[in-house]
Amino acid sequence: MSSTPTVLRNILERKKEEIAERSRTASIQHLLNEIKVQTPVRGFVASIERKLAQQQAAVIAEVKKASPSKGVIREHFDPTEIAKSYEKGGAACLSVLTDADFFQGSETYLKQARTASTLPVIRKDFIIDDYQLVEARAIGADCILLIVAALDKQQLVSLNNIALELGMDVLVEVHDRAELDLALDLPNKLIGINNRNLHTFETSLDTTFTLLPHIDSERIVVSESGIHSIDDVKIMRGHNVNTFLVGEAFMRDEEPGRRLMEMFN
Numbered sequence: 001m002s003s004t005p006t007v008l009r010n011i012l013e014r015k016k017e018e019i020a021e022r023s024r025t026a027s028i029q030h031l032l033n034e035i036k037v038q039t040p041v042r043g044f045v046a047s048i049e050r051k052l053a054q055q056q057a058a059v060i061a062e063v064k065k066a067s068p069s070k071g072v073i074r075e076h077f078d079p080t081e082i083a084k085s086y087e088k089g090g091a092a093c094l095s096v097l098t099d100a101d102f103f104q105g106s107e108t109y110l111k112q113a114r115t116a117s118t119l120p121v122i123r124k125d126f127i128i129d130d131y132q133l134v135e136a137r138a139i140g141a142d143c144i145l146l147i148v149a150a151l152d153k154q155q156l157v158s159l160n161n162i163a164l165e166l167g168m169d170v171l172v173e174v175h176d177r178a179e180l181d182l183a184l185d186l187p188n189k190l191i192g193i194n195n196r197n198l199h200t201f202e203t204s205l206d207t208t209f210t211l212l213p214h215i216d217s218e219r220i221v222v223s224e225s226g227i228h229s230i231d232d233v234k235i236m237r238g239h240n241v242n243t244f245l246v247g248e249a250f251m252r253d254e255e256p257g258r259r260l261m262e263m264f265n
């Protein structure tokens, strides 16, 4: 990885410090004890597959207060209310940002959202260390995100294995062909194509269309980021992409679940 500063590299530098701070406050042993009393995992991939089997779009609906490129997206931010609205609107799964410094997220939001609904939840964060995986399951996460752009091959394989051993599903996220090739070496079912470049935060739906032909039909492709309109959804479904990760478009609506229903039904 070159060393020119980009948004992603800044986030990862800070993330290392954050993990060091956290592991001084709560030991892995402490987190492992919390896992013992945590409720069982809810099948994240299974919930997506159920929607797809009914010819419906499978929507991973994101609980997102702010982002580095957009600033605060939602002023009135109540994860409990949002999670309930998403479930009512027909979401397959929830995604909760837990990064505090760049996305104003928190572990508490994940716990609140998961308690308020019956849906499986992905911990959306920049995962670079085993510690975060144990922490993810301890707070209730059913799935974790692995961003290929943030990891080398060894880290990717090792974090993936540990997450699976902890019983969680994994969404492997890519943005270009080289990252996709690394992802396809894993046996995972879920491949996320992030339409947003995490170095520059530029977004283009063409990212999905460019990478799609290189992915075998056994996989479930999740188109992530920048999906805002009914037309965006139509174009995606026209390419046989039926699984989506959407944040901002829902978060800007007073009732996020109603917006979900409008866009996807």
Ligand SMILES: O=P(O)(O)OC[C@@H](O)[C@@H](O)c1c[nH]c2ccccc12
Binding pocket: 062, 064, 124, 125, 147, 173, 194, 224, 225, 226, 227, 245, 246, 247, 248, 249
């Ligand atoms: O708000 P949007 O444009 O609908 O995007 C949601 C989600 O895809 C985005 O939050 C995201 C995708 N991958 C990430 C990795 C880290 C942080 C955030 C993300």
